Amino acid sequence: xxxxxxxxxxxxxxxxxxxxxxxxxxxxxxxxxxxxxxxxxxxxxxxxxxxxxxxxxxxxxxxxxxxxxxxxxxxxxxxxxxxxxxxxxxxxxxxxxxxxxxxxxxxxxxxxxxxxxxxxxxxxxxxxxxxxxxxxxxxxxxxxxxxxxxxxxxxxxxxxxxxxxxxxxxxxxxxxxxxxxxxxxxxxxxxxxxxxxxxxxxxxxxxxxxxxxxxxxxxxxxxxxxxxxxxxxxxxxxxxxxxxxxxxxxxxxxx
Numbered sequence: 001x002x003x004x005x006x007x008x009x010x011x012x013x014x015x016x017x018x019x020x021x022x023x024x025x026x027x028x029x030x031x032x033x034x035x036x037x038x039x040x041x042x043x044x045x046x047x048x049x050x051x052x053x054x055x056x057x058x059x060x061x062x063x064x065x066x067x068x069x070x071x072x073x074x075x076x077x078x079x080x081x082x083x084x085x086x087x088x089x090x091x092x093x094x095x096x097x098x099x100x101x102x103x104x105x106x107x108x109x110x111x112x113x114x115x116x117x118x119x120x121x122x123x124x125x126x127x128x129x130x131x132x133x134x135x136x137x138x139x140x141x142x143x144x145x146x147x148x149x150x151x152x153x154x155x156x157x158x159x160x161x162x163x164x165x166x167x168x169x170x171x172x173x174x175x176x177x178x179x180x181x182x183x184x185x186x187x188x189x190x191x192x193x194x195x196x197x198x199x200x201x202x203x204x205x206x207x208x209x210x211x212x213x214x215x216x217x218x219x220x221x222x223x224x225x226x227x228x229x230x231x232x233x234x235x236x237x238x239x240x241x242x243x244x245x246x247x248x249x250x251x252x253x254x255x
Contacts, residue, residue, distance in 0.1 A: 111148030
């Protein structure tokens, strides 16, 4: 005589029936991740302003579809010992790039494949070590896809022509543009001039000036932003040497 096995209560039967379904849901959840796919485009990152400051609106950003480029330290200029006040140092691009009327130097667009910047601090040759530096030169390097480097120079020329002068902290700064010959594939030299002031902020009656040089070497563009120490004039002769040495360093890197 067979014995019947009592069935569990209805509530228990429903709970047992749910177990396989809950196991399936748990397994699916374990295979799901919130991480972005490895080939997703990076968020744009920001010349030449500061690491804490907001990036320029049109700051160059590497193109997600372009091959990854690494700009080595050797691609940047190094000062000769007699002019070097302190070792070169890495600088955020948004701090290194100059600004005139607007964001003229931060318009590389999606054709930029890499960007980096370094700063050199210089002195007059033969000065005592106790003297303050004469100035700083911020160098930025951009690499581009296709004809992006030439297009950058074209946009920059147009922007500079539209900015013959601008206000900086209540001071009128004039801008003069000229072709810089014998440097890279093409180059531009900008001279900024403003009324000179003493350390106390009083007008001296003279003028102060600094320069910006931009040079293209094949698909690379480099920007040199010379700033005299504490608002004084930069040194055009040192900048000219740095620009030519810098272009040779980029050319050697590209070979």
